[in-house]
Each structure stands twice: as structure tokens, then as C-alpha cells.
Amino acid sequence: MADLILTPNFDSADDFYAQLLASHEGLGKDESDALNARLILVLANHIGDAEVLSQALKTATLPGD
Numbered sequence: 001m002a003d004l005i006l007t008p009n010f011d012s013a014d015d016f017y018a019q020l021l022a023s024h025e026g027l028g029k030d031e032s033d034a035l036n037a038r039l040i041l042v043l044a045n046h047i048g049d050a051e052v053l054s055q056a057l058k059t060a061t062l063p064g065d
Contacts, residue, residue, distance in 0.1 A: 004055035 010016070024032045044053055 002049050002052050004052050004059060006059065 023035060027035065047053060047056075
């Protein structure tokens with residue numbers, strides 16, 4: 001069983017964040033939500049491990065600090 005990685009795990013996180021924000025420029029709320037949904041599905045497919053995805057869902061639904 002693989003474990004969800006919650007520590008920084010890739011270089012240039014700030015660059016990716018900038019790309020993510022740029023990809024939403026000019027989009028309305030519905031379009032932005034659809035882009036996020038497509039991105040989640042693409043990344044979930046890439047991960048391809050149901051247990052890791054389940055861990056990610058549980059982590060994402062925890063209340064914030």
C-alpha cells in the first residue's frame with residue numbers, strides 16, 4: 001500500500017502555482033470549477049492508486065486550522 005505524500009515533493013512549486021493561476025485567467029466561476037475538476041481527474045488517473053486517492057480525499061475534507 002502506498003502512502004499519500006504530504007511533504008513538499010517537487011521542485012518549482014511556485015512556478016506551478018503561477019501556471020495554475022494563469023490557466024484560470026479570464027475564466028468565469030463555472031469554467032474555473034470545470035478546469036479544476038478536469039485537472040483533478042487527470043492527476044487522479046496519473047496517480048492510479050485507489051488507496052492513495054482515498055487518503056487524499058480524506059485529507060482534503062479535514063477542517064482547516
